[in-house]
Amino acid sequence: MEKAIKEAKKGVKKGDSPFGACIAKNGKIIAVGHSTVLSGKNATNHAEINAIRKACKKLKSHKLKGCIIYSTTEPCPMCFSAIHWAEMKEIVFGTTIEDVKKLGFHELTIKAETMKKKGKSGVRIKSGHMRKECIELLEFWKKHGGKTY
Amino acid sequence: MEKAIKEAKKGVKKGDSPFGACIAKNGKIIAVGHSTVLSGKNATNHAEINAIRKACKKLKSHKLKGCIIYSTTEPCPMCFSAIHWAEMKEIVFGTTIEDVKKLGFHELTIKAETMKKKGKSGVRIKSGHMRKECIELLEFWKKHGGKTY
Numbered sequence: 001m002e003k004a005i006k007e008a009k010k011g012v013k014k015g016d017s018p019f020g021a022c023i024a025k026n027g028k029i030i031a032v033g034h035s036t037v038l039s040g041k042n043a044t045n046h047a048e049i050n051a052i053r054k055a056c057k058k059l060k061s062h063k064l065k066g067c068i069i070y071s072t073t074e075p076c077p078m079c080f081s082a083i084h085w086a087e088m089k090e091i092v093f094g095t096t097i098e099d100v101k102k103l104g105f106h107e108l109t110i111k112a113e114t115m116k117k118k119g120k121s122g123v124r125i126k127s128g129h130m131r132k133e134c135i136e137l138l139e140f141w142k143k144h145g146g147k148t149y
Numbered sequence: 150m151e152k153a154i155k156e157a158k159k160g161v162k163k164g165d166s167p168f169g170a171c172i173a174k175n176g177k178i179i180a181v182g183h184s185t186v187l188s189g190k191n192a193t194n195h196a197e198i199n200a201i202r203k204a205c206k207k208l209k210s211h212k213l214k215g216c217i218i219y220s221t222t223e224p225c226p227m228c229f230s231a232i233h234w235a236e237m238k239e240i241v242f243g244t245t246i247e248d249v250k251k252l253g254f255h256e257l258t259i260k261a262e263t264m265k266k267k268g269k270s271g272v273r274i275k276s277g278h279m280r281k282e283c284i285e286l287l288e289f290w291k292k293h294g295g296k297t298y
Contacts, residue, residue, distance in 0.1 A: 042205040043213070043235035044198055056191040062298060064192070077268065078234060081227030084257055085298065086192035108233055108268030118267075119226065119257030149211060149234065 001070045001094065001130045005137050007032045008047065008072050014039055017105075017149065018141030021047040022070045023055045023088075030067060031055040037149050047071065048079035052086055064088050072134045073100050074127065077108050080115045083123060090124040094134025103138065104148040150219045150243065150279045154286050156181045157196065157221050163188055166254075166298065167290030168196040171219045172204045172237075179216060180204040186298050196220065197228035201235055213237050221283045222249050223276065226257050229264045232272060239273040243283025252287065253297040 001022070008020025011034030019035040033050030037043060048071055055064050064086040069075075071093040075083060083091055091112060101107040112125050150171070157169025160183030168184040182199030186192060197220055204213050213235040218224075220242040224232060232240055240261060250256040261274050 037211050037234075041209055041211050042202060043211040044193070044201055044205075044231050045211075049193055052193055053191055056193075060190055062186050062190050062192045062194075076230060076234075077264065078227050078230030081225060081230065081257055082193050085186075085225075085227060085255070087255070106234070106236070108230055108264065108270055110264070110268045114267070115226065115257065115259070118263070119259045121257055 001072070001092065001133070003029060003032055004047075004070045004072050005130070005133055007034045008137055009140060011035055011039075011047075012141045012144050015145065015147060017147060018072070018137050019047040020072045020137075021051040023051050023064065023067050024070070025064075025067045030058055038147060043149075044078070046076065046079050048075050049082055052082050056086070062086065068092060070129070072137055073097070074112050077110045077115055080112050081119075084119065084121045088123060090126065092126045092129045094129055094131045095138060096127065099135070099138065103146070106149060150221070150241065150282070152178060152181055153196075153219045153221050154279075154282055156183045157286055158289060160184055160196075161290045161293050164294065164296060166296065167221070167286050169221045169286075170196040170200040172200050172213065172216050173219070174213075174216045179207055179213075187296060192298075193227070195225065195228050197224050198231055201231050205235070211235065217241060219278070221286055222246070223261050226259050226264055229261050230268075233268065233270045237272060239275065241275045241278045243278055243280045244287060245276065248284070248287065252295070255298060
């Protein structure tokens with residue numbers, strides 16, 4: 001998660017939104033990513049999607065079995081579904097969709113747990129991991145202009 | 150939709166899955182895409198995501214306001230959410246998630262209408278458009294080896 005926060009801060013400094021992700025397998029980091037929706041002018045460039053795309057490239061596969069994704073904020077339904085498609089093992093996140101919706105993000109208000117249940121996904125979900133540090137990241141972004149999508 | 154089907158067939162001939170999408174604005178085609186999950190070894194390379202990425206590049210924006218996306222099959226939750234994030238106007242699709250789940254795709258069983266309702270999205274949804282032709286596309290894919298993700 002530390003790596004995901006560091007990556008998110010890199011993005012914030014460039015004017016992007018405060019989201020970072022890190023994908024690990026067997027304790028080894030495979031890929032990191034931060035949101036580049038604004039700088040890349042692309043609606044799909046969320047931190048998790050960027051990290052998944054990099055990880056697929058690195059592992060030369062559309063499946064990321066056995067991988068864990070650490071997201072500074074709860075994955076939105078787009079990212080949750082991408083994680084499901086990639087057959088990753090676990091999602092670990094800090095702040096929630098509600099936390100960032102309050103900050104002005106145009107979120108679909110569907111929690112990862114609801115997506116899992118409704119969609120019958122096998123992915124494990126752990127919430128509130130390093131929540132304090134992830135809230136600090138949102139504060140850091142506010143100080144840097146706080147641009148939403 | 151004809152353009153989306155044609156695009157999907159292009160992908161099938163190269164060994165990809167039978168999904169195509171076409172994005173239009175004011176009656177003009179902005180971008181087309183087909184699934185490249187298998188050939189591109191990337192879990193996020195669904196037809197809709199590929200088309201959205203191209204359209205964002207073309208319109209130089211992460212917003213695709215006023216655009217309609219024609220998908221040969223009902224967008225999965227990943228693609229639905231990407232369409233929501235891009236603030237597109239409408240989704241028009243032929244076959245359904247259930248149709249392709251039966252063929253072996255590892256789908257999250259959440260319909261676009263459910264995503265819209267639960268997530269409070271403003272996107273319009275039209276189902277069953279050129280359904281017969283979209284079913285024929287699935288038959289075409291079966292004849293060409295019928296590879297799933």
